[in-house]
Amino acid sequence: MTPTRTPVRRPARQLLAASVGNAVEWYDWYAYTFLATYIAGQIFPKGSGNSLVPLLSTFAVFAVGFFMRPVGGLLMGAIADRHGRRAALTVTILLMGGSSLLVGLTPTYATAGVLAPVILVAARLLQGLSVGGEFAASTTFLVESAGPGRRGLFSSFQYVSTTAGQLAASGIAAALVASLGTGQMEGWGWRVPFVLGAVLSLVGFWIRRGAQETLPDIGSGTGQPRPGLFDALRRHPRESLLICGITAGGTLAYYTWTSYLPTYAELNAGLTKADALLASTLSLAFFALLQPLGGVLSDRYGRKPLLLFFGLGFAVLSVPLLRSIGGFGTLLLAQCAGMVLLTGFTSISAAVNAEMFPARVRAAGIGFPYSLTVALFGGTAPYVGTLFKDMGHPGLFPWYVSALCLVSSVVYLRLPESAHKELER
Incomplete structure (x- = not known):
């Protein structure tokens, strides 16, 4: 059944x-x-x-x-x-x-x-x-x-x-x-x-x-057993790897722009902590307002255009945006510009991930590869940025962000469009 x-x-x-x-x-x-x-x-x-x-x-x-x-x-x-x-x-x-x-x-x-x-x-x-x-x-x-x-x-x-x-x-x-x-x-x-x-x-x-x-009524009269702990990884290895590729550039850009950028501005542009945090707060409020717009656009025009807007945008603009930071005004502009690009990923990442798996293993199929990728690339963003600074090469960090977003863009290009398909039950 x-x-x-x-x-x-x-x-x-x-x-x-x-x-x-x-x-x-x-x-x-x-x-x-x-x-x-x-x-x-x-x-x-x-x-x-x-x-x-x-x-x-x-x-x-x-x-x-x-x-x-x-x-x-x-x-x-x-x-x-x-x-x-x-x-x-x-x-x-x-x-x-x-x-x-x-x-x-x-x-x-x-x-x-x-x-x-x-x-x-x-x-x-x-x-x-x-x-x-x-x-x-x-x-x-x-x-x-x-x-x-x-x-x-x-x-x-x-x-x-x-x-x-x-x-x-x-x-x-x-x-x-x-x-x-x-x-x-x-x-x-x-x-x-x-x-x-x-x-x-x-x-x-x-x-x-x-x-x-x-959740559909699985395991009770449907003839299907409840899924095991690793069923999603075992039965859907390709989709699990795709989530890693989709998330890598997005999580690095997200944690860089929402968490690490105030510290980056202090270390590399000499901004005060107060100015850096104020710019971060204003840009975060702007970011929250953008999310529903991104979601609506993806429902109408598809997921891939927004993902590519994010991935290619960061691949091209990460270096000039981060190098442009020299004061409060340029930091705020760089953060808000990055938030516009980032919305192409954050507003629809949940939908893109969920549309890859059947309902039976959807949550575990998303949860492990997504969280692992966040830990590897998003959670380490402040450490990597500080490490480059300590090594005397702070200019390498923007290139690191750009390169990983380019890698994710290659994944986006190969994704099938899923916005207008029925969600698999």
Whole structure:
């Protein structure tokens, strides 16, 4: 029997369930990034006299990005394929809420000794597991919830909500720093965003509980067993490799333009931290507004034109855009120009990925190769950029971005157009 699913009755509710939950997930994730300086002073103090502390500090920074996100993509994707998208979305948001609360309640090193960094590392590992699984489950859920001719539009809200979470974390952190003294921030102020994140996770959980399941009824009267953990990789190796190729240039450009560019401007153009962060915030807000436009254009004209607009645009313009940065104005222009190009990838990546796999293995098929590629190329972007600077060749980094986007463009050229095909059930 062919699996079928009930048509989505309330697509707006589905969109809200995916977007609000995803925004909360990324708020919790980015809150740590913005408050890391305060956390380090309390959990990883200098001169603690214990050799384990700097080791655990390093592990906390790198383990999640380079290990737990692919694991989360595989495990949570498998849950979504075996037990339903809604079940996976419920698990990811509760996991993120619990780990965020754990960060907020982590004792200081002065109170608990080496146990403090151990608890923090565990919390960050759980957050990485949750974030890796969130993309697999929420993108699948979004695309499957879309009506005919609207998959690109629904897909675009993945990065609308991701950016909203990032901006919320930045804004709340900035407000606390501005309103509290240094002593209060170091004492208890840094904990507030994480406790708030745990509360917001409960709100997201409540919204997601009322969402409609989009997975066809597999494994119950259809004659098809539930998929195994590695079924997607084993049965669809070509599609898994294609997701790596599609994502490599996109994730490098995304993390460069949304996360690393303020640091790049400080290191290579002498901008102040305040100016660099202001330009980044303004460009992120602009970026969020562009996403639905990209999704609508892809539904009308196809996915490939937008992907090629992104890939070839970055291949040609990465070097001149990054070299043009010399002050606040040129940084803001370079960031906004990059955001326009980047929209060709981010607004439709969820749809492009979901359209490659049948429903039976869609979430796990997306989750593992996507998260692994993000870890390899996106998560290492700041490190590679800083490494080139330390080696005395900062001008190589723009060429690195350009080259990888060119490689992805070759993949885009060979992709079949999927915008106007039925989503495989």
